[in-house]
Structures are given as structure tokens and as C-alpha cells.
Amino acid sequence: xxxxxxxxxxxxxxxxxxxxxxxxxxxxxxxxxxxxxxxxxxxxxxxxxxxxxxxxxxxxxxxxxxxxxxxxxxxxxxxxxxxxxxxxxxxxxxxxxxxxxxxxxxxxxxxxxxxxxxxxxxxxxxxxxxxxxxxxxxxxxxxxxxxxxxxxxxxxxxxxxxxxxxxxxxxxxxxxxxxxxxxxxxxxxxxxxxxxxxxxxxxxxxxxxxxxxxxxxxxxxxxxxxxxxxxxxxxxxxxxxxxxxxxxxxxxxxxxxxxxxxxxxxxxxxxxxxxxxxxxxxxxxxxxxxxxxxxxxxxxxxxxxxxxxxxxxxxxxxxxxxxxxxxxxxxxxxxxxxxxxxxxxxxxxxxxxxxxxxxxxxxxxxxxxxxxxxxxxxxxxxxxxxxxxxxxxxxxxxxxxxxxxxxxxxxxxxxxxxxxxxxxxxxxxxxxxxxxxxxxxxxxxxxxxxxxxxxxxxxxxxxxxxxxxxxxxxxxxxxxxxxxxxxxxxxxxxxxxxxxxxxxxxxxxxxxxxxxxxxxxxxxxxxxxxxxxxxxxxxxxxxxxxxxxxxxxxxxxxxxxxxxxxxxxxxxxxxxx
Numbered sequence: 001x002x003x004x005x006x007x008x009x010x011x012x013x014x015x016x017x018x019x020x021x022x023x024x025x026x027x028x029x030x031x032x033x034x035x036x037x038x039x040x041x042x043x044x045x046x047x048x049x050x051x052x053x054x055x056x057x058x059x060x061x062x063x064x065x066x067x068x069x070x071x072x073x074x075x076x077x078x079x080x081x082x083x084x085x086x087x088x089x090x091x092x093x094x095x096x097x098x099x100x101x102x103x104x105x106x107x108x109x110x111x112x113x114x115x116x117x118x119x120x121x122x123x124x125x126x127x128x129x130x131x132x133x134x135x136x137x138x139x140x141x142x143x144x145x146x147x148x149x150x151x152x153x154x155x156x157x158x159x160x161x162x163x164x165x166x167x168x169x170x171x172x173x174x175x176x177x178x179x180x181x182x183x184x185x186x187x188x189x190x191x192x193x194x195x196x197x198x199x200x201x202x203x204x205x206x207x208x209x210x211x212x213x214x215x216x217x218x219x220x221x222x223x224x225x226x227x228x229x230x231x232x233x234x235x236x237x238x239x240x241x242x243x244x245x246x247x248x249x250x251x252x253x254x255x256x257x258x259x260x261x262x263x264x265x266x267x268x269x270x271x272x273x274x275x276x277x278x279x280x281x282x283x284x285x286x287x288x289x290x291x292x293x294x295x296x297x298x299x300x301x302x303x304x305x306x307x308x309x310x311x312x313x314x315x316x317x318x319x320x321x322x323x324x325x326x327x328x329x330x331x332x333x334x335x336x337x338x339x340x341x342x343x344x345x346x347x348x349x350x351x352x353x354x355x356x357x358x359x360x361x362x363x364x365x366x367x368x369x370x371x372x373x374x375x376x377x378x379x380x381x382x383x384x385x386x387x388x389x390x391x392x393x394x395x396x397x398x399x400x401x402x403x404x405x406x407x408x409x410x411x412x413x414x415x416x417x418x419x420x421x422x423x424x425x426x427x428x429x430x431x432x433x434x435x436x437x438x439x440x441x442x443x444x445x446x447x448x449x450x451x452x453x454x455x456x457x458x459x460x461x462x463x464x465x466x467x468x469x470x471x472x473x474x475x476x477x478x479x480x481x482x483x484x485x486x487x488x489x490x491x492x493x494x495x496x497x498x499x500x501x502x503x504x505x506x507x508x509x510x511x512x513x514x515x516x517x518x519x520x521x522x523x524x525x526x527x528x529x530x531x532x533x534x535x536x537x538x539x540x541x542x543x544x545x546x547x548x549x550x551x552x553x554x555x556x557x558x559x560x561x562x563x564x565x566x567x568x569x570x571x572x573x574x575x576x577x
Contacts, residue, residue, distance in 0.1 A: 001228065003237055003247035007035040007217070009573070010238055010248040011255060012224045012264065014038030015090020016559060017546045018255030019207035020566030021573070026215035028574035034216045035246060037238070039223035039256075040086035042208075049093045050203045052194055052328060058094045063087045067259045067451045069516075074456035076511045082296075082451060083518050084257050088220055089206035091257070091518070092559060096329055097192040097204060099152050100556035101128060103392040104182030113551045116532035118568070118577065121182055127564040128180075135191065143180045149210040150563065151195035153202055153327050159320045160313045160423070160484070161332055164400050167478035168335050171471070176336075183392045184336040184556070190399065192328040193559065199323035207563070225445040227252055227268035227542065229284050235542035241445060251541050251573065253534075255566075258520035258548040262291035262438045263449040265524065270539065279443040285538045289528040294436035295553045296453045298461075299517040300469055300510055301406050301426040302497065303416045304476055305486040313484060314420045315403040330402040335475070336394040339467060344389060350459040351433065357386050387552065388431065388460065394555045396468035398427045398475060416489055423485075425476060427468035428517060430555040433458040438523050453516065462507070465514070469506050474499045519558050525551035533572045545569040 008029075011022050014036050022036040043063055048054040058064045065086040071077045085091035104121035111120040118124070129145035135152045136144075165175070168187045176186030194202035203209075223241040230236050235252040239245050254261050265271055269284030271291060276283055306313055312320030315330050345355040387393075404416035405424040416422045436454035441447045456462050476485055477499035488496040497509060524530060524544045528551060534543040547562050554561050571577035 001230070001236065001245075003245045005035075005244070006247040006249060007033040008248070008250045009034045009253065010246055010251075011036045011253045012227075012238060013090070013254060013256035013260070013546065014088045014208065014218065014220070015085060015255055015257055015546065016092040016207050016562045017566035017569070018253075019089060019211050019213065020563055021253055021255065021545060021570045022216045022218075023211035023213055024567065024570035025573060027212070028570060028576060030215075036213065036216050036218045037222045037224055037240070037246075038088050038218070038220045040088065040220065042218070042220040043087040043093060044089065044206075044208045049087070049089070049206065050209065052097060052192075052202060052204050053326075055094065055096060059083065064094050067448050070450060070452040072453070072455045074462070074511065075514060080453075080455070080516055082453075082516055082520070084259060088218065089208040093204065093206040093208070095559065097194050098557035099132070099150075099191040099193040099560055100334070101180045101184070101560055102554045102556040103184055103394055105390045105392045106552065106555050109387055109390065109552050110526065110550065114527040114532050118532065119526070124564055124568070127567040128560060130567055131560060131563040139178060140181070143178065150193050150205045151210075152191050152205075153194045153196050154189050154191040156322075156324050156327065156332060158325075158330060158332055158402055159311065159317070160400070160402060163480040163484060164333055167475050167481040168333070170478045170480070171474045173335055173337075179334075179336065184394050185338050185392060186336060188334050188336060190329075190331045190334050194328050196324070196327050200326040202327040223445065224264065225267065227254070227264065227270075229269070229539065233284060233539045235539060248541070251543060253543045253545060253569070253573070255544070255546045257546050258294070258523050259438055259449055259451055261544055261546055261548045262523040263440065264445070265290050265536070265544075266440055267443065267445055270536065275439055279440050281443055287529060287536075287538060289525065291438040291449075291523050292435070293522040293525050293528065293551065294438055294451070294453050294520060295432060295522040295550070296436070296455070296516050297519045297553070298429045298432065298455055298465055298514050299426055300465075300514045301424050302469070302472060302476075303404050303406065303422050303424050303489045305422055305489045307484055307486045309419070309421045311484070312420065313402065314423050315418065316420055317402075318420060329405075331399055333400060335398045335471075337396050337398070337468070337471060338391075338393060339395045339464060341385070341389045344460065344463075347460045347463045348386060348388060353386060353388075353460075355386055355389060356384065388433065393431060395431050395464050396427060396429055396471070398425055398468065398472040400425045400475070422489060425472040427465070427472045429461060429465040429468055431464070431553050432461045434461050435522070451520075453520070455514075455516075456510075465510055466503060466506050469497075469510065470499065470501075473497055473501065519547070521547040521550040521554065521558060522552075524548040527551050534569050543569065543573070
């Protein structure tokens with residue numbers, strides 16, 4: 001096999017984790033030749049990328065790509081927009097910058113599934129801390145980093161602060177000043193991955209903007225069509241869409257994201273044999289779990305009208321503006337919720353899951369697409385609660401935002417203007433049991449894969465999401481907020497929802513208006529497709545590191561955890577972990 005160029009390490013995908021790995025390998029292994037291949041352009045200094053206020057302009061520039069889903073039966077058959085970054089920095093260059101950490105239980109569950117405690121909260125914590133330069137210098141140094149590359153902002157106070165906090169406390173939520181310590185439940189600060197550049201502005205902190213790539217050969221606009229293997233099933237390089245072949249003397253590391261990574265593996269002959277044969281792709285390795293186990297968070301926004309806009313409760317805050325309001329999304333709290341076992345156990349039973357069933361057995365509901373490449377874990381002698389019932393796991397979160405922030409802006413053309421008259425509360429279903437798939441549409445790398453998240457197939461998911469929506473309606477109806485809000489401003493043709501709305505009315509709104517906030521994960525799962533060092537099982541010289549590696553959902557916005565996984569992967573490649 002002849003090649004046009006050679007490197008020691010070839011990293012495919014210059015997104016969140018790919019940039020971290022390339023940067024750290026150049027520091028850990030000085031003198032190594034490292035190539036970072038990114039399909040999209042270099043937009044690191046594009047003002048619309050660095051300016052967090054310009055988030056929604058990126059798609060028009062081709063910097064975000066829409067992997068629209070297959071029609072979703074439990075969402076009225078709708079095709080759901082599903083975006084990801086297509087630029088150097090990937091989705092870290094095109095998100096709202098939420099800087100969150102999941103419950104310690106989430107990480108410990110991953111460690112148990114993989115069979116290696118390096119993924120436990122305790123062992124992953126140094127990597128989580130390493131990524132950040134936390135805004136509050138008085139925070140606990142055991143749970144925060146203060147010298148990492150990613151700056152954060154927080155601590156802004158808005159006119160509705162006390163009213164929102166009192167309303168959340170009235171419906172049973174506790175104040176939790178530092179949710180990074182492993183138990184997020186309660187009312188926590190809203191922190192974003194931005195750097196304050198002045199009293200009234202900030203810059204988006206995306207991966208290629210803050211990680212040093214000076215010693216890396218970065219190739220943008222360089223889409224890869226397949227990974228190349230020798231006769232011993234060793235990855236020896238990649239072929240670009242242009243036909244150019246690049247040799248990897250040591251390793252190929254794939255970091256293309258949850259949708260593109262399994263597609264690239266399958267196009268390269270690593271995947272379910274039946275799927276590959278449908279598209280006449282020569283088989284290198286039958287890996288049935290590639291592209292399975294797709295997990296994503298569902299979200300629903302509800303917009304509420306203010307009784308008196310002159311009080312300056314919503315953006316543009318004409319009467320109450322402070323300079324720091326320009327530093328990020330106008331929000332200051334995240335409200336995290338754990339659903340008690342007494343409420344969840346009967347619903348799990350409807351999905352055929354026993355409260356003491358071992359993790360991984362029968363999950364995903366009756367319509368689950370999940371398959372397994374490896375034998376599932378066997379129950380221990382002493383029965384343990386099902387993963388969904390473990391303590392401190394946050395099943396959903398609600399976030400009040402002081403402007404109209406919509407999951408379906410096309411359906412709110414007139415009811416929610418950006419005029420200081422409306423606020424939003426959005427809910428996110430964080431721990432879905434339903435599992436979907438990423439499969440091939442064709443053998444062409446230029447075609448998008450078929451993305452079917454199988455949203456809300458499990459009864460447990462429908463119950464949890466309904467609970468999340470009702471919780472935000474209860475928040476809006478609680479005494480302090482009820483005194484300043486004039487009810488929901490519903491989409492046209494919809495009746496307004498409130499805390500007393502029937503389950504059927506909430507379900508109808510979810511089916512018609514719920515969306516994804518584009519947190520796909522799980523399609524090349526650790527413990528299934530990958531070993532505990534991110535290596536693809538059954539071949540050599542090939543690793544994967546991005547959000548596709550999570551075998552279980554991360555019950556938070558996942559970006560900080562993806563950064564930490566990149567840091568860990570780089571240490572493993574360099575022999576430092």
C-alpha cells in the first residue's frame with residue numbers, strides 16, 4: 001500500500017476532543033509528527049464563532065451541519081433538526097457554552113460498565129478539573145481547576161433572581177451552590193464556557209481557540225473517506241475524499257462525533273456485517289455494536305409573557321441593564337431533579353425492567369434499537385438497584401432564561417418577540433432509556449448517515465419528560481413567579497399549559513414541539529465497541545474519542561466531560577495514564 005504522506009499519529013476530526021488530543025500529544029510526545037484532519041473550515045477567529053451572541057448565524061455560514069433524524073413515531077412522526085459543528089473546534093464552536101458536570105453516579109456507572117475505575121468520578125475528576133479556569137476563585141479547589149485552558153463566566157445577577165429562587169424553593173428544590181461536587185440536585189448556578197473580555201462582552205471558549213496547535217499539522221477542508229487497514233487488521237492510515245492517502249505509523253484516532261464516527265468506521269469495513277453487506281462494503285471486522293446505542297437529550301421550551309415589561313425582567317433589560325449582561329446567555333440558575341424510586345419503579349416495570357435488574361439488561365423500552373456486541377453484565381449475588389434508580393442521578397433539569405429561547409422558533413413567528421416582554425423556561429430529559437441507531441444511507445462518505453434516536457420509545461422516558469415539563473409549569477405557577485408572569489404564550493392553535501394541565505395535554509405538546517438540543521452520544525460505546533483505553537476491539541492501531549464513547553447518558557450538557565475524555569485519551573496514548 002503506497003501513501004502520499006506519513007505521520008506518527010493521524011487524528012480524524014478536529015472537534016472538541018480531537019483538538020484536545022492533538023494538542024496534548026504534541027506536548028507529551030515532542031518531536032512526534034501529528035496530523036489533525038478536519039472536514040470543515042478553519043473558523044477559529046471568525047467573529048461569529050467567537051461572539052456568543054451570534055450563535056444562530058453559524059448554520060447560514062455552513063459551520064453547522066444538520067443530521068436531521070428519521071421520522072420519530074413518538075413525536076408525531078416529525079423529522080427533528082439535529083445539528084453539529086462542521087469546523088475546526090466542532091460543536092464546541094457552535095453551542096451556548098453551558099459548562100456542566102454530571103452526578104458522580106453517572107461516571108461511576110460508566111466505570112462499572114467498562115470494568116475500569118479510570119472512568120469513575122474520583123479518577124476522572126483530575127481531568128475534569130484540568131480543563132477549566134473556573135470563574136469563582138473561592139470555589140473548592142478539590143472540585144475545580146483554576147489554570148486550565150477553558151475560561152468560564154458566572155455570577156451574573158438579574159432582576160428576576162430572587163423571584164426565581166423563591167419560586168423554585170416553594171415547589172421543593174433546595175439551593176446547591178456547587179453542583180460540581182458530584183450531586184447536582186437542586187438550584188445551582190448557571191455557568192458558561194466563555195471568557196469575559198470586558199465589563200460587557202465575552203468570547204466563546206471553543207477547543208481550537210484555547211488549545212495550542214502550533215506543533216500540529218492542522219489540515220482543514222480535508223474530509224476523510226475511509227480508514228485503511230493492513231492484512232493484520234491494523235489501521236495504517238486514512239484516505240481523504242480527494243483520494244490522497246496518509247500513513248499513520250503509530251495510530252489513527254477518530255474523533256468525528258457521535259454521528260460521523262460510526263459512519264466512518266462502517267465505511268471502512270468495521271461495523272455490523274449485515275449493514276455493510278447492504279452497501280457492498282468489504283468487511284474488515286464484524287462489530288455489531290457500531291452505530292447502536294444512540295442516546296440524546298430531548299428538550300421543550302415554554303415561553304411566558306411578563307405582566308409588566310417595564311420592570312426590565314427580560315432582555316433587552318432596558319431599565320435594569322448591567323454591563324455584564326453582555327457576557328453570556330441571560331440565565332443564572334439550573335434546577336436539577338431526581339425522580340424518587342417510588343415513582344419510577346412502577347414505570348420501569350411497564351418497560352419490562354425490574355427495579356433490581358442489572359444495568360444494561362432490557363434497557364431502552366420495547367421499541368429499543370439497541371444491540372450488544374459483548375455479553376451483558378450479569379447480576380451480582382447481592383441485588384443492586386437498576387441504574388435509573390441510583391442516588392443523585394438527575395433525570396431532568398429546567399432552566400429559566402430571560403428571553404424567548406425556543407426549540408421550535410419557526411412556530412412562534414409572532415407570539416414571542418425579543419422585546420423584553422417574554423421569558424422562557426426549558427426542560428431537558430437527561431437520562432433517556434430509549435436507544436437509537438446511526439446507520440448508513442449509502443456507501444458514499446458524502447451522504448449523511450441515517451440518524452434515528454428513537455426518541456421517547458420507553459414509557460419511562462415519556463413519564464420523566466412529562467414530569468420535567470410539569471415541574472417547569474409548577475415553577476411558573478409558584479407564588480413569586482405567578483405574580484410577575486401572565487401565563488404561557490403558546491404556539492398558535494395550542495391551548496396554554498399550566499401546572500394543572502392534564503397529562504394528555506402535556507404529552508400532546510411534547511409530541512408536537514419537543515426537539516433535541518443536540519447532545520448525541522453512545523454509538524461507539526466503551527465496553528462494547530471500545531476497550532478501556534479507547535481502542536477499537538478486534539483491530540489494532542485505532543482509537544475513538546468523542547461523545548460516541550459514552551455507554552450511558554451523561555446527565556448534563558456533555559461538553560466538559562468530552563473535554564476530559566480527550567485529556568484522558570491523550571494521556572493513555574502517551575503512556576501517562
